[in-house]
Amino acid sequence: MAETEKVNANPEPAKPAAKVTVDATKVDATKYVGTPAVGTSKAAAAAGVSATASSTEIDRRRRRFAWAMVTGFLMAWFLAFFRFFLPRTLFEPNTIFKIGFPSDYALGIDEKWLQQYRIWVDRTPDRLFVIYARCTHLGCTPDWKPAENKFKCPCHGSGYDSEGVNFEGPAPRPMDRARIELAPDGQIVVNTAILYQWPKGQPSHFNDPGAYLTGV
Ligand code: FES
Numbered sequence: 001m002a003e004t005e006k007v008n009a010n011p012e013p014a015k016p017a018a019k020v021t022v023d024a025t026k027v028d029a030t031k032y033v034g035t036p037a038v039g040t041s042k043a044a045a046a047a048g049v050s051a052t053a054s055s056t057e058i059d060r061r062r063r064r065f066a067w068a069m070v071t072g073f074l075m076a077w078f079l080a081f082f083r084f085f086l087p088r089t090l091f092e093p094n095t096i097f098k099i100g101f102p103s104d105y106a107l108g109i110d111e112k113w114l115q116q117y118r119i120w121v122d123r124t125p126d127r128l129f130v131i132y133a134r135c136t137h138l139g140c141t142p143d144w145k146p147a148e149n150k151f152k153c154p155c156h157g158s159g160y161d162s163e164g165v166n167f168e169g170p171a172p173r174p175m176d177r178a179r180i181e182l183a184p185d186g187q188i189v190v191n192t193a194i195l196y197q198w199p200k201g202q203p204s205h206f207n208d209p210g211a212y213l214t215g216v
Contacts, residue, residue, distance in 0.1 A: 093117070095193040101186055102128055102216035109144050109162060119178060119190065120144065122163060129212040130178040130190050131164040137171045151175070165198075174198045179210045188213070 099113055099121065105128060110121040118141065120131045133141050140155035151160040158169030165174040179194035196211040198204035205211060 096189065096191045098183060098187045098189055099130075100188060102182075102188060102213065109146070111144055114141075117190070117192065119192065120164075121188075124163070127212045127214050128180070128188075128216055129206075130180050132176045132178050132192060132195055134175065135171055136166065136173045136175060137169070142175075173200045174204075174206075177206055177211050180213055181210060182213065182216070 093116075097117060099117075099119075105121050105123045107123050107125070110123075113119050113121065114133055118133045120133055122129055122131055135142050135153040135155065135158055137153065137156055137158050140153050142151040142153040142158070142160060145152050149162050151162075151164065153159070153169065153171065156170050158166060158171035160166050160171070160175055163174075164177070166172075174197075176195040176197050179191040179196070181189050183189045194210070196205040196208055198206055
């Protein structure tokens with residue numbers, strides 16, 4: 001017991017613990033193996049590296065998206081600017097055209113120009129004229145019925161005789177006639193921009209100069 005007390009009488013003063021300084025810049029987080037324990041300094045370091053890489057990727061995507069938006073806007077603006085200088089043209093069928101010589105047409109109704117110009121050429125014993133193929137009720141194109149010698153509108157049943165004069169159904173007046181004249185080369189020139197009408201209850205313009213050809 002006395003021996004033990006002698007040993008402990010002059011104890012060595014305790015040396016202060018060596019101060020360990022860690023240079024954070026020299027710590028290589030990639031050397032960590034496995035998942036660091038939560039709450040440790042290693043875990044914090046690993047999380048910091050991971051968060052930095054993730055935010056860099058997000059920034060890159062944001063920049064890419066912003067550039068795509070700017071490029072798209074500039075492209076749209078450029079196209080609108082370019083379109084401004086292009087002419088806005090409405091393509092409409094020609095209203096003045098030649099339909100051949102008077103000798104090409106026999107007595108009666110000729111339908112060869114119906115699809116292209118929406119007209120019938122009508123030759124009677126003393127005249128040749130052009131009927132504009134538009135019903136005067138609501139504008140449908142009537143059908144020529146040779147067996148019945150009349151035009152019949154498929155929309156509401158208006159009927160017109162072989163000269164385009166209405167006689168049944170809701171049509172208020174005869175079908176219009178287009179201007180017609182002979183060109184210097186002897187061909188018939190038709191102008192569907194100038195129409196001759198016979199309004200209901202008013203004088204007819206079917207006998208006006210230009211509404212027909214005679215002696216041809
Ligand atoms: S459009 Fe021809 S009868 Fe109505």
